[in-house]
Amino acid sequence: MRNRRGFFALPYVVWMALFVVAPIILVVVYAFSAAEGGFVIQFGSLTLHLTLDNFAKMGDYLIVFTRSFELAIIATLLCLLIGYPLAYVLARETAGVQRVAMMLIMLPMWMNFLLRTYSWMSILEDTGLLNQLFSAVGIIDLGNWINSGLNSLCAALNSGPVALLNDLLGTQWALDTARATDMEFFHMINTSGAVVLGMVYNYLPFMVLPIYSVIVKLDDSLIEAARDLGAGTSRVFRKVIFPLSLPGVLSGITMVFVPSVSTFAISKLLGGSNELLLGDLIEMQFTGMAYNPYLGSAIALVMMVIVVVCMAIMNRFGEGEEQAVML
């Protein structure tokens, strides 16, 4: 009876051990081994070839690492820029409006993630919905017209002031005069912009919800107290509301950044083959032609370590605000 609580925790402990701890150990072991060669260790019938080769190869994929983190950071910042004001405005609305708005924010999440991303594909395609709309409204013609205008302007500049400058400085500068003037569509799919859009679209609710739930719990009397002490609207926000909503912001950033940096579906569907991200790279090592689970594990491990370090720094930054939520 004394260990009653421990008894109830047992299923969870087993679950965690089987499905969290064990896979991580497996990934670590795989990351430090190879199919052959290396330092051989024998456990009965199990042979391990320990090596650091996987990490040595990591340099080849530096571009993928930087691109992944870059896009994830951009997507997270965009989510924050869009999500914070939304959450803030929402939290100050009446209960009825809040309920409806929350519903609308959650609604897309009830639909399959892949389906949602696929539909963006058909929206962004060269012959997709958006381009059809643009051409119907005349935006594409407008684009062509602007481009041709810019071309002739640049041509004029090239023969005029730029030529003069080149003469003076002995340089070979020339402005671009070859902008496309016969576009039939805007190229949107298979660009990093489309990938970021997919991330923002899919993960925005994860930014809005934690921020909203912190702000909605903020004690109105704190805001009144700040005003009473002489703070105007912007100061109340900067000195009271924003610092007190930081815990929400931090968990929002975590919840958007982590899935963004490791996604492979979004980049595959909206980024095509141009925008290979870490997620795609890892996936390829396990299912693709380049089958190499050892390298895949090593990449996954490095990514995990970077993310954990980032999050630790972030949370250190937000330390002391934690109590604020509990008040």
Place this chain on the structure above:
Amino acid sequence: MSKELIRLVDCCMAFDGEQVLDHINLYFNDSEFLTLLGPSGCGKTTTLRIIGGFITPTSGEVLFDGVRMNDIPPHLRQVNTVFQRYALFPHLNVFENVAFGLRIPKEAEVNGKKKKVKLPEREIRERVMEMLEVVSLKGFENRKVTELSGGQQQRVAIARALVNRPKVLLLDEPLGALDLRLRKDMQNELKRIQQQMGITFIYVTHDQEEALAMSDTIVVMDQGRIQQIGSPIDIYNEPKNAFVADFIGESNILDGIMHEDYVVEFFNRKFKCLDKGFAPMEPVDVVIRPEDIDIVAPEQGQLRGTVTSVTFKGVHYDTIVDFKGYKWLIQTTDFHGVGENIGIVLNPDDIHIMHKSEYSGMFGDYSSYSEEYDEMDDVTLLDEEDEEESHEE
């Protein structure tokens, strides 16, 4: 000696068509400790919030030094508030909480030009430390406010408001969340601070004892109207109507008839009293404080009755005595057992006469003594919760 600082002229306030304040006319003097006293929902907090600038009265004027302030937002008013639940900033330590107001650039005249001026860090430090000393919190400046006790948080809240050197400090039931012992200590502390700083305190409470102990002036409110304004002694000894008599202390309130100046009749018997200026044969309310009644042997008494219940209260006994079916509360230090026949003597200065009012007949009858007490407790609890909810709107 005292100068008028704030005046409310005919202030009315309605929330969703419900009248909360009904033509409040009130002025506040320099260095005065004024208490707005009344039951939950009487409009006292609303009055305070109008002065603080958090709400604008539906009609009437708010004047600071004769200047209309109705639409001036709180951050531009020279008053500061101590909130019911302190409202300290949980992300700042004690020092930064107190310094919050000082760190805000203030408009000031520099070389003839209006400019936003920041206080130098050294001055901020001096003023905060000085104020922490006033509220006896020296050495606490680096503590987190969440680690402080209720009483300490209360002091931080007071220091945070006072450090801005307001002309008027508004206090909204600041001791409500403290236990009895701490409450008594803080009452003395607040009174000391008020006298030391020499500024006006406008204090809101529903606790009559607190009001009597601390105030220079008490404003008794009920149903959005001012019932009586006066010093604690006036309010206690000369209540204007049955509501005030009942709300401040205990009172036996009886129907009487004023025969002529200094003569009142109740229980078919004429008594001498000290009141005059009533119309001949005017029906009046007669107030007799339970502690003023002397119990004597039955044959010596002006009235005779039977003790129906006795409650020991520490300093005295609450004795309920039945006089011809009408029950009085008498507080004496002598014990008289249930069933005992006693007589009472009323001296002229024990009897206080009031004009009839809308409250006549509602208070001052102890016929259902014990039940009334229980109900009263319940009602106060419920009402307080209600009031909080309405505040949040």
